[in-house]
Amino acid sequence: MEKDEISESVEKYFDIDPKKDNALINILNPNESCADCIVLNIGSSSIKFGVASQLEPFMVPNVIAYHREGRRIEEESKTRDTKHNPAVESIINSVESDLRRKLYLLIDPKMIKSQMNNLMGFKLFEESNCIENHFSMAMDDGEDDMARFENQLFSDIPEDYLCNKDFTFTKVSKLNPQKYFIGEEALSLHKNESYELFKPIRNGYLNVTHSTPAPICLDALELILKKSITEKLRIPEKNFKHFRCVITVPDLVNKKQLKHFANLILKRLGLKSIFMYQESVLATFGTATNYACVVDIGAEKINIACVEDGTIIPETIVRKNFGGDDLTNLLYDLLHRKKSLHYFPKDILNKDYPYHWNLVNKFKEIYCRWILGEREIIKRCTFWVHEKGDVPKKEITVNCSDCLQVTILSVFYPELIEAVKKDQDFHMLKNIDLYDFDFDPKEQEEGVDDMVQMLVEPLFCRQLMNLKKDEGEDQNPSKRSSKELIEAMYKFATLEEMICDSIMSITVPETRNKMASKILLTGGLVCAKEYIDLVDIIEDRMIHTITQIDKSIEKVDVIQVKDQDPRFFSWIGGSVFPRLETSKDMFIDREYWTCEPKQTLDQAEIEKAKKLAKKKAEEAKEFDDMKADAKVFAEPLKPTAKAS
Numbered sequence: 001m002e003k004d005e006i007s008e009s010v011e012k013y014f015d016i017d018p019k020k021d022n023a024l025i026n027i028l029n030p031n032e033s034c035a036d037c038i039v040l041n042i043g044s045s046s047i048k049f050g051v052a053s054q055l056e057p058f059m060v061p062n063v064i065a066y067h068r069e070g071r072r073i074e075e076e077s078k079t080r081d082t083k084h085n086p087a088v089e090s091i092i093n094s095v096e097s098d099l100r101r102k103l104y105l106l107i108d109p110k111m112i113k114s115q116m117n118n119l120m121g122f123k124l125f126e127e128s129n130c131i132e133n134h135f136s137m138a139m140d141d142g143e144d145d146m147a148r149f150e151n152q153l154f155s156d157i158p159e160d161y162l163c164n165k166d167f168t169f170t171k172v173s174k175l176n177p178q179k180y181f182i183g184e185e186a187l188s189l190h191k192n193e194s195y196e197l198f199k200p201i202r203n204g205y206l207n208v209t210h211s212t213p214a215p216i217c218l219d220a221l222e223l224i225l226k227k228s229i230t231e232k233l234r235i236p237e238k239n240f241k242h243f244r245c246v247i248t249v250p251d252l253v254n255k256k257q258l259k260h261f262a263n264l265i266l267k268r269l270g271l272k273s274i275f276m277y278q279e280s281v282l283a284t285f286g287t288a289t290n291y292a293c294v295v296d297i298g299a300e301k302i303n304i305a306c307v308e309d310g311t312i313i314p315e316t317i318v319r320k321n322f323g324g325d326d327l328t329n330l331l332y333d334l335l336h337r338k339k340s341l342h343y344f345p346k347d348i349l350n351k352d353y354p355y356h357w358n359l360v361n362k363f364k365e366i367y368c369r370w371i372l373g374e375r376e377i378i379k380r381c382t383f384w385v386h387e388k389g390d391v392p393k394k395e396i397t398v399n400c401s402d403c404l405q406v407t408i409l410s411v412f413y414p415e416l417i418e419a420v421k422k423d424q425d426f427h428m429l430k431n432i433d434l435y436d437f438d439f440d441p442k443e444q445e446e447g448v449d450d451m452v453q454m455l456v457e458p459l460f461c462r463q464l465m466n467l468k469k470d471e472g473e474d475q476n477p478s479k480r481s482s483k484e485l486i487e488a489m490y491k492f493a494t495l496e497e498m499i500c501d502s503i504m505s506i507t508v509p510e511t512r513n514k515m516a517s518k519i520l521l522t523g524g525l526v527c528a529k530e531y532i533d534l535v536d537i538i539e540d541r542m543i544h545t546i547t548q549i550d551k552s553i554e555k556v557d558v559i560q561v562k563d564q565d566p567r568f569f570s571w572i573g574g575s576v577f578p579r580l581e582t583s584k585d586m587f588i589d590r591e592y593w594t595c596e597p598k599q600t601l602d603q604a605e606i607e608k609a610k611k612l613a614k615k616k617a618e619e620a621k622e623f624d625d626m627k628a629d630a631k632v633f634a635e636p637l638k639p640t641a642k643a644s
């Protein structure tokens, strides 16, 4: 087909009016041939999605609210009676003094107290003294001093960045309530509405528990994806069958979940074909690097892996089941500390009410990226808490300094995260067999494994072979069992220890050196790096830790990628594939996937399926050339229009 013909045929599957939808056309570029491929990055907090012809994806919070009579959005407080967390309180002082000792910008509260007392006549600097009130006090003399002091040490966040000023609760019809809401609408339900929230992904995997088996998680994802694709990408459901799909998957492969994802895309959503690839590898493609130690700090997980020429070095995968959302919980605790410099109407927020939790989360995201001036110690941040009906919204002013810094830097103080996690079901979870990283011989017999094998073999065989069985003999003691892998996800460690663990598990010294000199930060938390220079701090701590273990490491370098949102690296990497002519054969077609051998195929067909799987594995060998192409393609693109 000629290029124009392809473009035309792709464009017609979108429900777009060229006269009215100019802005959307500029974002989607539906006339490009790779617009026939939907790229999905399904995370614990949000789904990044879009067609491959976009420069950046759209995002939707990965949450659904189902209508349930007799339930309320605000959960009963399952944690503690007071908002004050004694576990955090007991260690925060030692963390703060360590941060001060290491000169990571924290302010000495005594210094502030004395400056305030001297310059501004505070009798006592304590929580009942609001800085806001103090500034309005008439001063007999020394006004210049005060103005200078104010200019130097304090400033307000500009109006444009004020958090949540215009907000409306999701409207629910009393007579005929909607069956479900997704994304922002679900998070904006008032606490008294009869809905129940559900997050289909937890710690990067399907949120499978005893009460929410896989089909429930898939139902939720199906609804979220259908609504997002039809509304944002304007692809009507009847046209899904014309679209291919690239989906990013966790580095640590869980075979069962891959199969679930393939079923979701090909059977439930009915897309044309699928291609899966691991997040860390795609992050290197998305940033046009051929090797790196990829450090992904997401909402509910931290994942580190060393990638070389499009392949993960399997023993380098380090995964922890905590992330940015735990930092939000920490910020909530810090704001509610007994002794704090923040002026916070303490009893307004309840973190078991999703709207309130989300407010604190937004507060973290907006203000943690704010840069303090040279001598500045406090930013005055404002946000609003809304109520339904005629109740006026409440303005909350927070004088922020330490709490924002401590929140972000807590990735270096896992004892703080542990204190936050203490009152959650964190440690109970590991007793449930949620993850399956081993081969199951029964599945092999049933022929199910052949299908999954087809998905994973070309890409993941090295990693799968690296896992030993929980029981029985194994010749290679360095291999980890799946039980050990799961256990490790729940062990706390500092960020620099995790990165060191990953790099030090490489046996070849040159490769270790290479990886230490190219650390790539990705994921949401990295967005905060403008505020405190995370890059410098990581380099600083890493060089100290790693050279103690391996003297041959010469330098530690965190690479900085300009003009790209670090949350989108993997998604951008995924959008590179469909642009390549050579990638066409890598996709697995719906027709093939939907005839499962167990149900519909006779022995001859099973043999045929096996042969095809083998052929796919052979094709993967040609994959190296394609990766070289991918690197060329992934040269950073200058965004012309951003997805909103």
Ligand SMILES: Nc1ncnc2c1ncn2[C@@H]1O[C@H](COP(=O)(O)OP(=O)(O)OP(=O)(O)O)[C@@H](O)[C@H]1O
Residues within 6 Å of the ligand: 042, 043, 044, 045, 046, 047, 203, 204, 297, 298, 299, 300, 301, 323, 324, 325, 361, 364, 365, 366, 368, 369, 522, 523, 524, 525, 526, 527, 528, 567
């Ligand atoms: N500017 C910011 N400052 C601090 N944290 C931020 C900022 N922006 C986003 N985050 C946090 O990053 C996290 C989301 O990151 P990301 O989108 O990479 O996660 P995800 O892919 O949904 O989840 P996961 O990787 O755990 O499956 C959230 O906790 C969010 O609050």
